[in-house]
Amino acid sequence: MSLLTLQVALQDHILGHGGNIADHLEAPRGVNADARLHVYHHAYRARLGDLLREAFDKTWSWLGDDAFDETVAAYVETRPSTGFSLDDYAADFPDFLARHLPDETEAIELAWLERAMRKAFDGADAVPLDPARLAALDDAAWDRARFAFHPTLVVRPVEAHLGALWAGIESGAPFTPPALEPGLSVRVWRKGLQPHFRMITHDEARALEQLMEGQTFAELCARLPSDGDEDPVERAGSLLGAWLQDELIVGLDA
Amino acid sequence: MTQSDTNIPRRPGLTGFGLGLRPQHFPAFLDSPPELDFLEIISENFMGEGGRPLATLDALRERYPMVMHGVSMSIGSADGIELAYLHRLKALTGRVRPAWVSDHLCWTGVHGRNTHDLLPLPYTEEALAVVCENIRLAQDVLERPLVIENPSSYLTFVASEMTEWAFLSEMCARTGCALLLDVNNIHVSAVNHGFDALEFLNNLPADRVWQIHLAGHTSNGDLLIDTHDQPVPDPVWRLYDAACRRFGPVATMIERDDNIPPLEDLLAELEIARTVAAEALAVGVAA
Numbered sequence: 094m095s096l097l098t099l100q101v102a103l104q105d106h107i108l109g110h111g112g113n114i115a116d117h118l119e120a121p122r123g124v125n126a127d128a129r130l131h132v133y134h135h136a137y138r139a140r141l142g143d144l145l146r147e148a149f150d151k152t153w154s155w156l157g158d159d160a161f162d163e164t165v166a167a168y169v170e171t172r173p174s175t176g177f178s179l180d181d182y183a184a185d186f187p188d189f190l191a192r193h194l195p196d197e198t199e200a201i202e203l204a205w206l207e208r209a210m211r212k213a214f215d216g217a218d219a220v221p222l223d224p225a226r227l228a229a230l231d232d233a234a235w236d237r238a239r240f241a242f243h244p245t246l247v248v249r250p251v252e253a254h255l256g257a258l259w260a261g262i263e264s265g266a267p268f269t270p271p272a273l274e275p276g277l278s279v280r281v282w283r284k285g286l287q288p289h290f291r292m293i294t295h296d297e298a299r300a301l302e303q304l305m306e307g308q309t310f311a312e313l314c315a316r317l318p319s320d321g322d323e324d325p326v327e328r329a330g331s332l333l334g335a336w337l338q339d340e341l342i343v344g345l346d347a
Numbered sequence: 348m349t350q351s352d353t354n355i356p357r358r359p360g361l362t363g364f365g366l367g368l369r370p371q372h373f374p375a376f377l378d379s380p381p382e383l384d385f386l387e388i389i390s391e392n393f394m395g396e397g398g399r400p401l402a403t404l405d406a407l408r409e410r411y412p413m414v415m416h417g418v419s420m421s422i423g424s425a426d427g428i429e430l431a432y433l434h435r436l437k438a439l440t441g442r443v444r445p446a447w448v449s450d451h452l453c454w455t456g457v458h459g460r461n462t463h464d465l466l467p468l469p470y471t472e473e474a475l476a477v478v479c480e481n482i483r484l485a486q487d488v489l490e491r492p493l494v495i496e497n498p499s500s501y502l503t504f505v506a507s508e509m510t511e512w513a514f515l516s517e518m519c520a521r522t523g524c525a526l527l528l529d530v531n532n533i534h535v536s537a538v539n540h541g542f543d544a545l546e547f548l549n550n551l552p553a554d555r556v557w558q559i560h561l562a563g564h565t566s567n568g569d570l571l572i573d574t575h576d577q578p579v580p581d582p583v584w585r586l587y588d589a590a591c592r593r594f595g596p597v598a599t600m601i602e603r604d605d606n607i608p609p610l611e612d613l614l615a616e617l618e619i620a621r622t623v624a625a626e627a628l629a630v631g632v633a634a
Binding site: 094095096097099100101103104107108117118119120121122124126128129130132133136137140141173174175176177178179180182213214215216217218244283286 | 402462477
């Protein structure tokens, strides 16, 4: 048996695909091959299970042990890892969960959020824009101003009140989350070294998406709907102030 | 870089006592950096693009010499090693400027699969040829000699034609690589496979041992399991004493991978290592 054939046989055993690797093993000290193989078979599942429980601990808390462990087992048995990075292995779990438990909206969105926070944790660095640069712009520069956003920033529409869910789970006490509500959005980014998320209005989400696609700030001001007593330009100014405060903006082209 | 027997790279000057850097200890290291001769980082923990891991790495690199330890090279894979991984590792060496780069005598997967485990090899001529070819490729890409750690294992292959120590010795001779001796792994494998740990130690090429890991393990009743989640037990301390007498001063560290205790506990354990080494080396010098 060639080395490659032997390795495929052992790998098949570990992944649960059967095979005849035990025929190629000895049993020193009276410990048989099955007992020895079990160490690797078990370690594979334990390692990936521990990874997913740590990476999605709030999703786990929300779903409870039975539903979460069943989902993890299904993921591990049907999705062998294809890369060296354990972190990459966790990346597809939220999409798998969405297909596996399609009615669990809170869990699906929590898993997405936990993954986004993890990506923000060690995503690319960028220096926040100094607000003084904006103070120096003349009217013509404002008309053509475009912003670059922190490379970790992602925006997503959601239905769950993720802030309340997150805080409730972290408290460790029983809680009743608000009902699902279509039209919510969340943004995730890193400020300094700390990942953050914030629930935002649909208007803010749309504004961020348009600016991230390259729209100028002037175009945004012209298109933003008014919000109660606030006119579109004031509203855009308020959003810009919050983004600067949150260190979302890292570049200015004006 | 292909080495011949007459052009074996010599050990860099790094010796002394260090620890493996773990994320749980980032705040403690930054707030009150302990006196250590070096830090070992897990290479894969610092392959992100930015954020806290790399910021912490840069800050600690200002203070400590470092070595890089990986778990993903898979130098025993019969279908070759992943070049993309080697290039990411190479980029990290540019940032860390480590004294050396290490990985394990093992394979993690074949045919595009990864078990994320350090799987054992049969000790055959074919496996030796595969390992040496992969080490040469890695050394060419990294432009430095590799340091290879002995694994702990639970399987004994019918096909094996030589002992693990003969395999390691020949691997060093053929490629110019060096050894990271995990003393706990020697003990675990010796018990699981029924060989003499001292015979293992005494048949390694002493000039190729560049680093030593100390760790603990657990028992599942039948086998010792290399969990690296316990303090260093007495049999491993005794084996470390023998290793010090045989190999002289070698860069030594406590390697804890799970059930991570407070940093002070690991520093206290490292003090034991200093004492064991000092006593063993004093005897060695007197002898």
